[in-house]
Amino acid sequence: MHVLVIEDDRRVSDFLSRGLRAEGHQVEVCHDAATGLQRACAWASDMADQASVVLLDRMLPGTDGAALCSALRERGVTLPILMLTALGSTDDKVHGLRAGADDYLVKPFAFDELLARIEALARRSRTTLQAPDPVLQIADLVLHRDTMRVTRAGQPLNLTARELALLELLMSSPGKLLSRERILSRVWGAHADPLTNVVDVYIRRLRVKVDEGREPPLIHTVRGLGYRLEPPA
CATH class of the missing domain: 1.10.10.10 (Winged helix-like DNA-binding domain superfamily/Winged helix DNA-binding domain)
Incomplete structure (x- = not known):
């Protein structure tokens, strides 16, 4: 599984990167919205035939994660997006999901739950991927x-x-x-x-x-x- 982490807090991104790599995932980290937008668009092109997930922080410097999520969807990026945030109200969750996120996980969260949600998103995305020629x-x-x-x-x-x-x-x-x-x-x-x-x-x-x-x-x-x-x- 390829995981793109868009998270400005380096302590959180380092924690996610270490944990996900230990579970066998390939991880790339971006610390700002502009780089995250560029890399997610590149992933959508380069890894269209591979299971990939974006972990997107809701509160990024200079922009809102929901706005970045909307921008990705407007550019045709269909990668599954799991939004990570400290904003846990129902309105916040609804806003994030309507912006194009596939799932929403409130900080602090259990790492096992994060893994389970990533795996669930991967299962859903695999159903949309064409089986490769044997x-x-x-x-x-x-x-x-x-x-x-x-x-x-x-x-x-x-x-x-x-x-x-x-x-x-x-x-x-x-x-x-x-x-x-x-x-x-x-x-x-x-x-x-x-x-x-x-x-x-x-x-x-x-x-x-x-x-x-x-x-x-x-x-x-x-x-x-x-x-x-x-x-x-």
């Missing part, structure tokens, strides 16, 4: 998602777990240009060092295993922009 195929390159077995021209390819994750990302969007930044975020996580060259290193390794000695080449570099796995014309 088999990805581009030309003679085939990836079986259930076993993560990869073949090309019928010959098995021996890939590491990270190489498999990278190949699955590329094959999920055939012909689509993926920037290094997007690949880094999706395969290595939101907190990977943006200056690392690990993407280029793994693309080279993957190209050796997938394309070397085989025709046509499927993995293509767009210099200065990124990579794509493109089926032959």
